[in-house]
Amino acid sequence: MSLAGKTLLMSGGSRGIGLAIALRAARDGANVGICAKTADPDPLLEGTIHTGAAAVQAAGGKALQLLVDTRDEERVKAAVAEAIGLFGIDILVNNASAIRLTGTKFCWQSACATSHSTTCRLGPHCKRISLWKGCGACRRQTI
Template sequence: MADLRGKTLFITGASRGIGLAIALRAARDGANIVVAAKTTDAHPKLPGTIHTAAAAIEAAGGRALPLAVDIRDDAAVDDAAQQAAETFGGIDIVVNNASAISLTGTAETPMKRVDLMMQVNTRGTYTVTRACLPWLRTATNPHILTLSPPPSLDPAWYGPHVAYTIAKMGMSLCVLGWAEEFREAGIAANALWPRTVIHTAALAMLGDAVKPEHCRTPEIVADAAHAILTRPARDCTGRFFLDEDVLAEAGVTDLTPYAVDPSKPLLPDLFLPVEAP
């Protein structure tokens, strides 16, 4: 496949950040984008709503269906999938991007926050994929792409924030299972994770722990996602991709344009082995 023209992408958390960047990249091909997110009114610290995202998608050349969806609500997710299929004639691609984060230890993470991360990250990924599955089964070149890291049992990633790590690894284990479960059906299930920290508005919610100048922009993940989603589904499943590696395979070796500040060193993202100097 050369592009995603005419394809319908159901993207969770597409009102801002990486989800919106993936949507805009697909929109430039002429894709249909289901903006499945909670934000209908502007947040004081997190700019972007399903409506502003839809406007940007259509300005980029795509078609948009903004749907206010809390992916913890099974009925709402089922209804959104039905609306998407009725509007665009099916669903070709699911992008599980929505995620909740709290980089806190056990005593510092209240159960309300634990529940949020488990329900949005692992359960939400499962719920959305399950709801879209009937249309993926009949699609041409169907893909499930989940924004989650390579599975790891390294205790170094569990000790500092055990609840968040479990919630993210749960997303990755879904990918592992779906790649095998849907192999004969020809539905690709893959994961994508950034090599470095990505600068999004959500970083502000973590305080000053990460400075933007040490990050890359969401466009690097969007371009990597596009490269994956245009591959033949039957030949590309069960992979845990890193954005840099995907772009290298696509012939993109100069990643400088993706840096917020090319003069500053980049911070590696979580869950990845520390590379030798």
């Protein structure tokens, strides 16, 4: 499947695996809507929504910065609507997670809560929109 002219909505696209996927898609000609909650640099974690979008654009893609915590239902709905309004959504990649540098138990709970909420909030909104558009073609991938 060619990604040229397609749009990915990528949660957790500001760093790590999410950014790597976003960059590959951009090199292949895709638009990338980056959903991330990190707007300000953190000395312990590399990457923000701004640096991720700049990297996507440098790789040849168009980027949409969507500042969103995927645990916030209203912000998720607004982000999906904004992405649809600018590019449409062809592919959803659920990659968001969270890290807390406060100990294993809390780190695990935070990561699980974020991963679960991303899948349960972003996916259904994208599916509803693709069905409404009459194509039913929104593909979801949870990492």
